[in-house]
Amino acid sequence: MIDQEHQRAQELAAEAAAELRAGNADDAARLYGRAAQHEERALANVPHDKPRTLGIIGVSLAALHFKAGRNDEAARVAASLLESSDLPPDARAQLEEIAEAAQIARAQSTMQASHH
């Protein structure tokens, strides 16, 4: 059975994607942020003996934070999960990609801020 918090997170993420397609980036980011809150609860509900599920929900959480523009949170989640030795290789690779993307986004934000 799929966790209800994860289902709610995905409903919100689907709404966010629709807003993004419609060109409403701010609304999309807000919805991705709300989705991340539910996904964080979903991750906490995953039993520790389900490493694949932890990896899938963990990647989803980090990705939602990134899509919400919360680069610090995305990096924090990725770093925390990457400490686990039980993480499946594919989830590890995806979290490393998200961590790198968040780092680049943060650097770009900093450069833009310093130019203003």
Added chain:
Amino acid sequence: MRRDLPALDRLHERHHGLTEAVCRSYDEAVRVCLSRHHKPPVKILTEADDVERWFTLEWTPATTREHRAWANMNDAVEAGAYGVAIATIEALYGWFAIARAETLTGADYYVGAVGADLESAFRLEISGSDVAGPTELRLRLARKLQQASAGRSVLPALACVVGFKSRLILVSNLENME
């Protein structure tokens, strides 16, 4: 004997990884993609596990408004491919989309039998094309198999490539690689 693909606007009734809103969105996208090349109903050839099967898909032509709403063909093909792929997996294996999960660049669907959870589900890799012919579609599938052998894919996984103009759907278990 005629085999029908499941109605695309009602997949959410069995596929808990789809909300009604998402399901209807995919259905619209499919109808937009099909309307560019075909009239209903349409016969679709699936190739899976080295077996060819013909399915019939009943659909309603897209309205002018729907064409305008899905003017971005990349978005339409991507969303349409999701709907067709999920319906095809149900038709071929009796499996359902049990969950969706975000990734950096999009989202993945997880499919399995009734009662499956994420720990045992297959990740469904989906790719769609508006006009690609059979040769190009087979190359796409081959590329996905190569990516899997490079160790980047989540196994177990299925790959599904959908061609709207060619009316061809290719399905492969990514563990079946040389």
